[in-house]
Amino acid sequence: MGAWLDEPLSWGNALVLFLWAAVFLLIVLGFVTYAIYYERKVIGWMQLRVGPNRVGPLGLLQTVADIFKLLIKEDTIPRKADRLLFILAPALAFIPSFAVLAVIPYSEKLYFADLNVGLLYYAALSGITTLAIVLGGWASNNKYALLGGMRSAAQMISYEVPLVISIVGVILLSGSLNLKDIVTAQDGGWFWHWNLFPQIIGFVVFFIAAVSELNRTPFDLPEAESELIAGYHVEYSGFRFAFFMLAEYVYVYAIAALTTVLFLGGWHAPAPFLDFVPGIIWFLLKFAFVVFSLFWIRATFPRVRIDQLMSLGWKVLLPVAIANVFLTALWLELFVK
Amino acid sequence: MIRTEELLLNVGPQHPSTHGVFRIVVKLDGEVITEATPVMGYLHRGTEKIAESLNFTQIIPYTDRMDYVSAMTNNYVLVHAVETMMGLEVPLRAEFLRLIVMELQRVASHLVWWGTYLLDIGAMSPFLYAFRDRETIINLFNELCGARLTYNYMRVGGVKWDAPPGWIDKVREFIPYMEKKLQEYDKLVTGNEIFLARIKGVGRYDAATAIDYGLSGANLRCTGVRWDLRKDEPYSLYDRFEFDVPVGSSGDCYDRYRVRLEEIRQSLRILRQAVEQFPQDGETMGKVPRVIRPPAGETYVRIESPRGEIGCHIVSKGKAEPYRLKFRRPSFVNLQILPKLLVGETMTNLITILGGIDIVVGEVDA
Numbered sequence: 001m002g003a004w005l006d007e008p009l010s011w012g013n014a015l016v017l018f019l020w021a022a023v024f025l026l027i028v029l030g031f032v033t034y035a036i037y038y039e040r041k042v043i044g045w046m047q048l049r050v051g052p053n054r055v056g057p058l059g060l061l062q063t064v065a066d067i068f069k070l071l072i073k074e075d076t077i078p079r080k081a082d083r084l085l086f087i088l089a090p091a092l093a094f095i096p097s098f099a100v101l102a103v104i105p106y107s108e109k110l111y112f113a114d115l116n117v118g119l120l121y122y123a124a125l126s127g128i129t130t131l132a133i134v135l136g137g138w139a140s141n142n143k144y145a146l147l148g149g150m151r152s153a154a155q156m157i158s159y160e161v162p163l164v165i166s167i168v169g170v171i172l173l174s175g176s177l178n179l180k181d182i183v184t185a186q187d188g189g190w191f192w193h194w195n196l197f198p199q200i201i202g203f204v205v206f207f208i209a210a211v212s213e214l215n216r217t218p219f220d221l222p223e224a225e226s227e228l229i230a231g232y233h234v235e236y237s238g239f240r241f242a243f244f245m246l247a248e249y250v251y252v253y254a255i256a257a258l259t260t261v262l263f264l265g266g267w268h269a270p271a272p273f274l275d276f277v278p279g280i281i282w283f284l285l286k287f288a289f290v291v292f293s294l295f296w297i298r299a300t301f302p303r304v305r306i307d308q309l310m311s312l313g314w315k316v317l318l319p320v321a322i323a324n325v326f327l328t329a330l331w332l333e334l335f336v337k
Numbered sequence: 338m339i340r341t342e343e344l345l346l347n348v349g350p351q352h353p354s355t356h357g358v359f360r361i362v363v364k365l366d367g368e369v370i371t372e373a374t375p376v377m378g379y380l381h382r383g384t385e386k387i388a389e390s391l392n393f394t395q396i397i398p399y400t401d402r403m404d405y406v407s408a409m410t411n412n413y414v415l416v417h418a419v420e421t422m423m424g425l426e427v428p429l430r431a432e433f434l435r436l437i438v439m440e441l442q443r444v445a446s447h448l449v450w451w452g453t454y455l456l457d458i459g460a461m462s463p464f465l466y467a468f469r470d471r472e473t474i475i476n477l478f479n480e481l482c483g484a485r486l487t488y489n490y491m492r493v494g495g496v497k498w499d500a501p502p503g504w505i506d507k508v509r510e511f512i513p514y515m516e517k518k519l520q521e522y523d524k525l526v527t528g529n530e531i532f533l534a535r536i537k538g539v540g541r542y543d544a545a546t547a548i549d550y551g552l553s554g555a556n557l558r559c560t561g562v563r564w565d566l567r568k569d570e571p572y573s574l575y576d577r578f579e580f581d582v583p584v585g586s587s588g589d590c591y592d593r594y595r596v597r598l599e600e601i602r603q604s605l606r607i608l609r610q611a612v613e614q615f616p617q618d619g620e621t622m623g624k625v626p627r628v629i630r631p632p633a634g635e636t637y638v639r640i641e642s643p644r645g646e647i648g649c650h651i652v653s654k655g656k657a658e659p660y661r662l663k664f665r666r667p668s669f670v671n672l673q674i675l676p677k678l679l680v681g682e683t684m685t686n687l688i689t690i691l692g693g694i695d696i697v698v699g700e701v702d703a
Contacts, residue, residue, distance in 0.1 A: 047465040143346050147368065147684065217459060218531055227688050229353060300525075302532050303459025305685045306368065 024112070028101065032249040033063045039295045046299040073238035081235065082139040089136035090236065090243035096128040097250040104257045105180040107267040107279040118179040119171065122258065123164050126213065129247055130156035133215075136244070137232035148231025151221045151306055155212060158313030159219075163209035165321040169202040169328040170195050170262050179258075183266030190272065194265035201324040203263045205317050210255045212309070215248065216294060218301040221309060256290040264290070343371065346684075350379050354457045354688045357698030363679070363687065370687060373679035375672065380702040388662040393419050393493055393629045396662070401487035403666065404700040406449050409435075409442035409478075410642040412491040414664070417572060418638045418649040419493045422631035430619035431495035436573050437508060437611050438478065438490065440604045444515065445474040446643035447597050447604075450695045454594070455526060457692040458535055463526055470518050473511055480504060494625035509612045512605050519601060527598070536590040540678050540690035543588055550674045553667050554645025555596045556694060560588035566641040573640075578610045590693040597695075600643075628657050644668050644695055668700040 037052060037060065044051030052059030077086055103118035105111035115121055130152055137149020171177060173195060174185035186194050196203055212219040221231075228234070233244045260266060264286045267279030274282075304312070349360035358379035364372040384403060388396045393415070400411035413435060420427060427435075452467030475485045482490040482498050490497055526532055544560040557564055565582040567575040583599035585592025633655040639648035645667030652661040671694050678690050 043461075047462045048469055049465065143344060217461075220459070227354065227685055299462050301460060302455060302526075302529065302535060304531050305535055306683065308531075308534055 020112070024101070025098065028098065028250055028253060031253050032246060033067070035249050035252060035291060036063045036066075038291070039298075042292060042295045043299045046296070067242065070238055070242040075238040075240065076235075078141060078235050080141045082141065085135050085139035086235075087240075089132045089139060090240040090247075092135065093129050093132035093247040094243045094250070096125040097247040097254065100125045100254050101250070101257070103179055104254070104261060105183060105266065106257075106283050110280060111180060114178065114180055116176075116178045119167060119177045119182075122254075123160070126251070126254070127156065127160055129251070132247075133232050133244075136236065140232070140235035142235050144228045144230075145232050145234050148221075148228045148234070151228075152215070152232060154306070155215075155219065155221060155309060158310050159209045159212040159317075162205055162313060162317035162321045163213060165318065165325060166202045166205035166209060167262060168321075168325045169199045172325070172328050172332060173198060179261050183261055183268070186265045187268055191265065191270035194263065194268070196263045196265075199263065199324070199328070201320060201327075205321045205324065206263070207259065209313075209317060210259065211294065211297060212313070214251050214255055214294070216252075217298040218304050219309060220303060221306055252291060252294060256287050256294070259290045260286045341366075348687065350376075354692065355698075356453065356692075356696060359696070359698050359701065361675070361679075361687070361691075363684075365684065368683045368685075370679050370682050370684070373676045373687070375675055377672070377698075377701050380698050382703070384703045385662050385664065388659060390658060392657040393631075393659070396659075397491065398487065398489045400664075401489055402699060403664065403703050404642065404644065404647070404668065404697045405486055406697050407442050407446040407643045408486065408488050409438045409490065410640060410647060412488065413439055413573075414638065414640050414642070414647050414649045416491045416493045417640065418636055418651050419629060419631055421638050422634065422636045422651060422653060423493075423629070425494050425623055425625060427495055427623050428620040430499075430616045431621045431623070432574055433611060433615050434496050434500060434621065435491060436575070437608060437615070438481065438488075439573070440608050440611070441474050441477060441508070441511075443604045443643045444601050444608075445471045447601050448474075450597060450643075451522070454692045454695075455532075457688045458532060460526070460532070463522070466518075466522070466525075470515060473514070477504070477507060477511070480507075492622065492625075493629050495620070495622035499621045505612055505615055508608065512609050512612070515605055516602070519598065522598070527594075533591065536594060536689060536693070538587070539590045539682075539686050540693055541587060541589040542674065542678065546674070546677075547588065550677075551670050552645070552674060553670065554641070554643070554695075555593050555600065556645060556671045556674075558583065558596050559585035559592035561586050566639060566646060570639070572638070574611075575607075577614070578607045580607050590689055593693045593695075630655055630657050631659075639665065642667055644697065644700070645671060664703060666700045666703055668696040668698075669703070672696050672701055
């Protein structure tokens, strides 16, 4: 697929690219539909409940019904809201969440853009969503929404930094910002060649910062239900609200895929004798496990406080991430070269 | 310099964490509270005024609806007051049944508090675990009196229904079950770093302040004051049983949390002894006149409800209806310290502190 990007732009190529994007959007929407189902089932199971089981066989169409409900709902815009920004915010939240998916390689052959600054592209674009959350919180002209939006801005500044620095170690090890090359560099046959083990400190920092980036429990402060009711999207209804939720779940997809690529060896099998299983299956298994972990964390932990979140980000994660970069560089310099 | 201004925020009456229709008007500087004014009365039904035109048996259902999380203790305080006025003897079996349901109710009430408090803090699963275990108690009550929440179980001079066959055995089975579950709770929540960081040192006050504000229950005991009416002014049969009064030391939300969990354990301890000593047979209603007319005069009785000291003051003119009936409602009294605790805290701590006080709005507004 990536090959199309290198060809000169013509109407035909543009059409093909557009079609690919549309197909991919459908895949992502399908993922979101069933990620929500998966989450509700997993958390229901952990919380002694059944989860959705009424709409369709085994409740498989529950999310479809929910989305349909949101579609036919009245779309309300508060009279005193900043109309333009209010309408813009959900779209602005969703677009970058979908755009970052372009650089993620699923197997040796299956990827969209073979970008040589893939990681930077990801980090840069994913920041825009926070802007949309602040915008939505501000434009709603609601005090709870404003508090949620402001929290989100503070959270993003504190966590984007350790998130990016925690992956510098991976970049040093593989010597590339290209996600495909990073996976290739982890190929050694066995699972201990994955970045997870040499970069265990980086992985822990990355995962904590990633959960925070996702605004999920225990870092779901911008929407903190028990304090801010619903935070930044309290005034949104119908499909505008759905777009915020969609962006959130697409980021779950993105972060799970990124974790798999950066730390869990992408499409590589954990042992050489398991190589007969196609790479894409391994990718999906690891991916599903990361998604499961996110749900598991959500069902287990209480929420942290905003000041604790800040001090964790700046006083713990950031120094640890920088130390990890230093140690990795030292190790490479002394033992590898 | 950027111009900033205070934000006036209405928390409630429709807010998921005010535990009912309760409202706090807070002034915020950023996320820091500079002033907090509780506004109550949204659930006021005039229970005390209505009671003046009802006879005592008719008042009992109204007490169910005050502290609806702990209806049994409310039942008891009313019938206990009338019995004290009239000098009535309650049969032993009836008194045992009352004590068992009151202690079960204390466990159930603390479980509701535990679950909703964790929900306030942002953890959803403990809420469902607590409600699963509370359901066992609710089912026991349902078997006993046919209601799950508003029991209307006690009567002046005894209880309405005798325990059905096998009921006591079910209570006996419940005790070890609940003890095991409490260990699970500790494993899941009590040691959790995030949880500890959220509640340790939050909403702290000392013993003198607590006494000045008239706090009672876990809100008082968390400061280290060993005051429990079951121990200090034994009513019912509490002097027959061995149990401890757990106290805290620092008077913060964490101590209140610990005191309440420990109270569940102590209640189970009382229950274990009560189930062993439960009389095989006997009456469940004492000798009570057909129309209950307390002699002219005044009485005040107080007992230990899960939320603290609940008192009932009856002024009687010798009629079938009370001349004046007044309840000392622990939720209402405990709530008064809230504005003092909130100044200087963040929005997040507002929820932590309010939840830690453990109010039931039905009782605050009565």
